[in-house]
Amino acid sequence: MQEKNPPPMIDAALARSLVADQFPHWAGLPLELGPRSGWDNRTFRLGRHMLVRMPSGAAYAQQVKKEHRWLPQLAPLLPLAIPRPLAMGSPGRAYPWHWSVYGWIEGDTAGRGSIADMDEFAASLARFLLALRRIDASGGPAPGLHSFHRGGRLVVYDRETRQAIAALGRHIDNDAATRIWQAGLASAWNAEPVWVHGDISVGNLLVRQGQLHAVIDFGQMTTGDPACDAVIAWTLFEGSSRKVFQEELALDAATWLRARAWALWKAMIVAAGFVKTNAEEWSKPWKVIRELLAAQ
Known part of the structure; x- marks a missing residue:
């Protein structure tokens, strides 16, 4: 029709x-x-x-x-x-x-070929997110449809996530995926709302001379839980750069559980064909899923 x-x-x-x-x-x-x-x-x-x-x-x-x-x-x-x-x-x-x-902001889209030092890049991005979180969020937009619920509770995507787990069937460890998802659901951001970019991804990070220069596309900007801004720990960083990012970002353990659940939700709905995306970091959702499940 x-x-x-x-x-x-x-x-x-x-x-x-x-x-x-x-x-x-x-x-x-x-x-x-x-x-x-x-x-x-x-x-x-x-x-x-x-x-x-x-x-x-x-x-x-x-x-x-x-x-x-x-x-x-x-x-x-x-x-x-x-x-x-x-x-x-x-x-x-x-x-x-x-x-x-x-x-116009000059710069190249972030990628392994354009970043001079991945550890320093991870630290620079973490410092940016820390600065964003420290800005007074009073009066800022609450999570909702405008942010695709970034900054809000994961429960909004509970049904979709469980459908994706079922759809992927024998291709993944369903029990491990369910544990990650339920661990994220079990906690919440209980502090005051903070500023959240909502879509920290390689396509929204610009590099000049090998260094992080700009962060763009604030369309999903909101105030609330910053967990979704940490998903890039699995979509770009690995090894030492992931460790640097996690240490510099200074989030509590519960927030990292929610960040991992956000990452799993997106990777699974892409892998299951529920959504289409041209984002580079989601072009290989199975890699993200494998790394998330391996950490169990």
């Missing part, structure tokens, strides 16, 4: 038209699909120093105003660059949602 309201075709022509309509002073700048165009948003390079970021669905569109409100307040308090909103676009040209113009 054809969708009643199919998503719009988001291409350079649409982005160019919206810029010309709403920000005519930028209409003469070249605009092309950017190298960091992701799953949740389509990103276009606008001139040399800006980008246009357009949500690809209604679930992501509600993140736009949140980013414009909070990112300017967080930026001066963080040790690395984060996106700088320049203008908010309105619906138009059959595109139904708000969209953004940001300053």
Whole structure:
């Protein structure tokens, strides 16, 4: 059955038209699909120093105003660059949602080939997350649909996780997977809410000269439990770099149990085919699952 309201075709022509309509002073700048165009948003390079970021669905569109409100307040308090909103676009040209113009941040997407020293990279990322957690979170957005429940309780994904465990059947140790999941469910963040990025992944980390330079894509930003921000311990780090990240991040044991459960949930729903993703770190979900289960 054809969708009643199919998503719009988001291409350079649409982005160019919206810029010309709403920000005519930028209409003469070249605009092309950017190298960091992701799953949740389509990103276009606008001139040399800006980008246009357009949500690809209604679930992501509600993140736009949140980013414009909070990112300017967080930026001066963080040790690395984060996106700088320049203008908010309105619906138009059959595109139904708000969209953004940001300053361009130079850097390459993080990966083993672009990182000079993985241990130092792990320490730098942990220091960034510690700084984020220390910022006063009063009045910040509570977890919900806008953050895909990042920062909230794992129980939201309980049914889906158990379905994934069942679907993967003989391919995994079901008992071990269930123990990891239940251990995460059994605890909660009982301290005051803290700022949570919500999607700490290699695609959202930019590297310059081998060093971590910027953290981008705060669409899932929220306040609450920081456990989900530690999932990268298994999707990127291993061996000494994982140990450095865990030690520097200074989370309690219960929060690490929830972080492990978050990682298992995402890896399993990708492996089971419940969701599609173009995120590099989830291209090999079985590797993540094996490492998580081996730690039992």
